[in-house]
Amino acid sequence: MTVPEAQIITRVCGPMANNCYALVDASASVAAIIDPGIGGAAILDDLPPGVRVEMVLLTHGHFDHLADVAEVMERTGAKLGLHPADEPIARQASGTARLFGMEVAGPPAPDFALEGDQALRLGTLDIKVLHVPGHSPGGVAFVTGQTAFTGDTLFAGSIGRTDLPGGDLQQLLASIRNQLLGLPDDTVALPGHGPDTTIGRERSGNPFLFGL
Numbered sequence: 001m002t003v004p005e006a007q008i009i010t011r012v013c014g015p016m017a018n019n020c021y022a023l024v025d026a027s028a029s030v031a032a033i034i035d036p037g038i039g040g041a042a043i044l045d046d047l048p049p050g051v052r053v054e055m056v057l058l059t060h061g062h063f064d065h066l067a068d069v070a071e072v073m074e075r076t077g078a079k080l081g082l083h084p085a086d087e088p089i090a091r092q093a094s095g096t097a098r099l100f101g102m103e104v105a106g107p108p109a110p111d112f113a114l115e116g117d118q119a120l121r122l123g124t125l126d127i128k129v130l131h132v133p134g135h136s137p138g139g140v141a142f143v144t145g146q147t148a149f150t151g152d153t154l155f156a157g158s159i160g161r162t163d164l165p166g167g168d169l170q171q172l173l174a175s176i177r178n179q180l181l182g183l184p185d186d187t188v189a190l191p192g193h194g195p196d197t198t199i200g201r202e203r204s205g206n207p208f209l210f211g212l
Helices: 040-046 069-076 084-091 093-099 169-178 199-205
Strands: 007-013 018-025 030-034 052-057 079-082 119-122 125-131 140-144 147-151 188-191
Touching: 007 040, 018 040, 018 125, 018 188, 030 040, 030 119, 040 069, 052 069, 052 119, 069 079, 079 084, 084 093
Parallel strands: 030 052, 052 079, 147 188
Antiparallel strands: 007 018, 018 030, 119 125, 125 140, 140 147
16 A cells, blocks of 8 residues: 655744644645644645644644644644643743743643654554653654654754753753664654754754764
Protein backbone atom coordinates (compact mmCIF):
# COMPACT_ATOMS: atom_id res chain seq x y z
CA MET A 1 0.00 0.00 0.00
CA THR A 2 1.29 3.45 -0.85
CA VAL A 3 1.17 5.85 2.09
CA PRO A 4 0.60 9.44 0.92
CA GLU A 5 3.07 12.12 1.85
CA ALA A 6 1.86 14.63 4.38
CA GLN A 7 0.83 18.08 3.26
CA ILE A 8 2.26 20.77 5.53
CA ILE A 9 0.87 24.30 5.71
CA THR A 10 2.78 27.04 7.54
CA ARG A 11 1.62 30.35 8.99
CA VAL A 12 4.02 32.83 10.60
CA CYS A 13 1.99 34.59 13.24
CA GLY A 14 2.11 37.07 16.08
CA PRO A 15 4.65 39.60 17.32
CA MET A 16 7.16 36.85 18.07
CA ALA A 17 6.92 35.41 14.53
CA ASN A 18 5.87 31.95 15.62
CA ASN A 19 5.54 29.19 13.07
CA CYS A 20 2.13 27.53 13.25
CA TYR A 21 1.79 24.36 11.20
CA ALA A 22 -1.07 22.29 9.83
CA LEU A 23 -0.18 18.67 9.16
CA VAL A 24 -2.72 17.37 6.67
CA ASP A 25 -3.53 13.92 5.36
CA ALA A 26 -5.64 14.97 2.38
CA SER A 27 -6.49 11.36 1.51
CA ALA A 28 -8.29 10.98 4.84
CA SER A 29 -9.37 14.66 5.04
CA VAL A 30 -7.92 15.09 8.54
CA ALA A 31 -5.37 17.47 10.03
CA ALA A 32 -3.44 18.31 13.17
CA ILE A 33 -2.60 21.90 14.11
CA ILE A 34 0.81 22.31 15.71
CA ASP A 35 1.57 25.30 17.98
CA PRO A 36 -1.24 27.76 17.17
CA GLY A 37 0.28 30.92 18.65
CA ILE A 38 -1.02 34.49 18.54
CA GLY A 39 -3.14 34.67 15.39
CA GLY A 40 -2.48 31.01 14.65
CA ALA A 41 -6.16 30.15 14.32
CA ALA A 42 -6.01 31.82 10.91
CA ILE A 43 -4.31 28.69 9.61
CA LEU A 44 -7.73 27.04 9.65
CA ASP A 45 -8.61 29.24 6.67
CA ASP A 46 -5.71 27.69 4.74
CA LEU A 47 -6.92 24.10 5.04
CA PRO A 48 -8.24 22.29 1.97
CA PRO A 49 -12.06 22.15 1.82
CA GLY A 50 -13.60 19.40 3.90
CA VAL A 51 -10.56 18.72 6.08
CA ARG A 52 -11.42 18.00 9.71
CA VAL A 53 -8.97 19.00 12.46
CA GLU A 54 -8.58 16.08 14.86
CA MET A 55 -5.77 17.26 17.12
CA VAL A 56 -3.95 20.29 18.41
CA LEU A 57 -0.38 19.31 19.28
CA LEU A 58 1.93 21.52 21.33
CA THR A 59 5.70 21.21 21.20
CA HIS A 60 5.79 22.95 24.60
CA GLY A 61 3.75 25.13 26.92
CA HIS A 62 5.07 28.67 26.35
CA PHE A 63 2.37 31.25 25.73
CA ASP A 64 3.55 32.27 22.27
CA HIS A 65 2.95 28.73 21.01
CA LEU A 66 -0.53 28.22 22.44
CA ALA A 67 -2.29 31.58 22.44
CA ASP A 68 -4.93 30.48 19.90
CA VAL A 69 -5.40 26.92 21.17
CA ALA A 70 -8.81 27.69 22.71
CA GLU A 71 -10.10 29.28 19.49
CA VAL A 72 -8.87 26.40 17.32
CA MET A 73 -10.49 23.86 19.63
CA GLU A 74 -13.75 25.81 19.78
CA ARG A 75 -13.93 26.10 15.99
CA THR A 76 -12.99 22.49 15.25
CA GLY A 77 -13.72 20.28 18.25
CA ALA A 78 -10.13 19.04 18.13
CA LYS A 79 -8.46 17.35 21.11
CA LEU A 80 -5.39 18.89 22.75
CA GLY A 81 -2.11 17.07 23.40
CA LEU A 82 0.65 18.40 25.70
CA HIS A 83 3.46 16.80 27.70
CA PRO A 84 2.50 16.69 31.41
CA ALA A 85 5.76 18.35 32.47
CA ASP A 86 4.72 21.52 30.62
CA GLU A 87 1.17 21.70 31.97
CA PRO A 88 2.19 24.09 34.81
CA ILE A 89 3.84 26.39 32.25
CA ALA A 90 0.74 26.35 30.06
CA ARG A 91 -1.50 27.15 33.02
CA GLN A 92 0.58 30.28 33.63
CA ALA A 93 0.45 31.40 29.99
CA SER A 94 -1.82 34.40 30.52
CA GLY A 95 0.30 35.79 33.36
CA THR A 96 3.55 35.18 31.52
CA ALA A 97 2.24 36.93 28.41
CA ARG A 98 1.43 40.05 30.46
CA LEU A 99 5.09 40.26 31.46
CA PHE A 100 5.79 40.68 27.73
CA GLY A 101 3.01 43.26 27.34
CA MET A 102 0.59 40.86 25.63
CA GLU A 103 -2.83 39.47 26.45
CA VAL A 104 -3.51 35.85 25.55
CA ALA A 105 -6.11 33.33 26.62
CA GLY A 106 -4.88 30.34 28.56
CA PRO A 107 -5.45 26.96 26.92
CA PRO A 108 -8.02 24.41 28.06
CA ALA A 109 -6.75 21.39 29.97
CA PRO A 110 -5.12 18.81 27.69
CA ASP A 111 -7.26 15.92 26.50
CA PHE A 112 -4.32 13.55 26.24
CA ALA A 113 -0.73 13.43 27.38
CA LEU A 114 2.24 13.41 25.03
CA GLU A 115 5.13 11.15 26.02
CA GLY A 116 8.49 10.23 24.54
CA ASP A 117 8.39 7.43 21.94
CA GLN A 118 4.62 7.69 21.75
CA ALA A 119 3.02 6.86 18.41
CA LEU A 120 0.10 8.98 17.21
CA ARG A 121 -2.06 8.28 14.19
CA LEU A 122 -3.50 10.95 11.91
CA GLY A 123 -5.44 9.33 9.10
CA THR A 124 -2.81 7.25 7.31
CA LEU A 125 0.09 9.22 8.83
CA ASP A 126 2.20 7.99 11.71
CA ILE A 127 3.52 10.66 14.09
CA LYS A 128 6.27 9.79 16.55
CA VAL A 129 6.65 11.91 19.67
CA LEU A 130 10.19 12.60 20.90
CA HIS A 131 10.70 14.03 24.38
CA VAL A 132 13.31 16.79 24.04
CA PRO A 133 13.52 18.65 27.37
CA GLY A 134 15.87 21.57 27.83
CA HIS A 135 14.04 24.59 26.45
CA SER A 136 11.25 23.52 28.78
CA PRO A 137 10.80 20.34 30.87
CA GLY A 138 8.05 18.93 28.66
CA GLY A 139 9.35 19.93 25.25
CA VAL A 140 8.61 17.47 22.47
CA ALA A 141 9.25 17.10 18.76
CA PHE A 142 6.95 15.41 16.25
CA VAL A 143 8.36 13.24 13.48
CA THR A 144 6.38 12.04 10.50
CA GLY A 145 8.03 10.61 7.42
CA GLN A 146 11.04 12.79 6.59
CA THR A 147 9.82 15.78 8.58
CA ALA A 148 10.45 16.79 12.19
CA PHE A 149 8.61 19.60 13.96
CA THR A 150 11.30 20.69 16.40
CA GLY A 151 9.55 23.50 18.28
CA ASP A 152 11.99 25.73 20.15
CA THR A 153 14.57 22.98 20.61
CA LEU A 154 16.45 23.28 17.33
CA PHE A 155 16.52 26.18 14.85
CA ALA A 156 18.38 26.85 11.62
CA GLY A 157 21.85 27.70 12.88
CA SER A 158 20.82 27.95 16.50
CA ILE A 159 19.19 26.23 19.48
CA GLY A 160 16.45 27.12 21.93
CA ARG A 161 17.01 29.49 24.80
CA THR A 162 17.44 27.95 28.24
CA ASP A 163 17.22 31.03 30.49
CA LEU A 164 13.48 30.68 31.11
CA PRO A 165 12.10 28.79 34.14
CA GLY A 166 12.65 25.06 33.65
CA GLY A 167 15.33 25.57 31.00
CA ASP A 168 18.56 23.60 31.12
CA LEU A 169 21.33 23.98 28.53
CA GLN A 170 23.00 20.62 29.11
CA GLN A 171 19.65 18.89 28.99
CA LEU A 172 18.80 20.67 25.74
CA LEU A 173 22.08 19.64 24.12
CA ALA A 174 21.55 16.05 25.29
CA SER A 175 18.05 16.07 23.78
CA ILE A 176 19.39 17.29 20.45
CA ARG A 177 22.25 14.79 20.48
CA ASN A 178 20.22 11.76 21.60
CA GLN A 179 16.96 12.43 19.80
CA LEU A 180 17.15 14.85 16.89
CA LEU A 181 20.65 14.04 15.62
CA GLY A 182 19.60 10.41 15.50
CA LEU A 183 17.29 11.25 12.60
CA PRO A 184 18.49 10.88 8.99
CA ASP A 185 20.40 13.83 7.54
CA ASP A 186 17.71 14.52 4.93
CA THR A 187 15.02 14.97 7.59
CA VAL A 188 13.49 18.43 7.20
CA ALA A 189 13.39 20.28 10.52
CA LEU A 190 10.50 22.71 10.94
CA PRO A 191 11.22 24.92 13.97
CA GLY A 192 9.01 27.07 16.15
CA HIS A 193 10.53 30.26 14.73
CA GLY A 194 12.52 31.05 11.60
CA PRO A 195 13.23 29.12 8.40
CA ASP A 196 13.25 25.38 7.92
CA THR A 197 16.50 23.43 7.75
CA THR A 198 17.66 19.81 7.69
CA ILE A 199 19.17 17.63 10.36
CA GLY A 200 22.27 17.12 8.20
CA ARG A 201 22.75 20.86 7.74
CA GLU A 202 22.53 21.44 11.48
CA ARG A 203 24.76 18.46 12.27
CA SER A 204 27.54 19.86 10.10
CA GLY A 205 27.08 23.60 10.37
CA ASN A 206 25.28 24.61 13.54
CA PRO A 207 27.95 26.23 15.78
CA PHE A 208 26.06 25.32 18.95
CA LEU A 209 26.30 21.62 18.09
CA PHE A 210 30.03 21.33 17.47
CA GLY A 211 31.41 18.48 19.50
CA LEU A 212 28.08 16.74 20.06
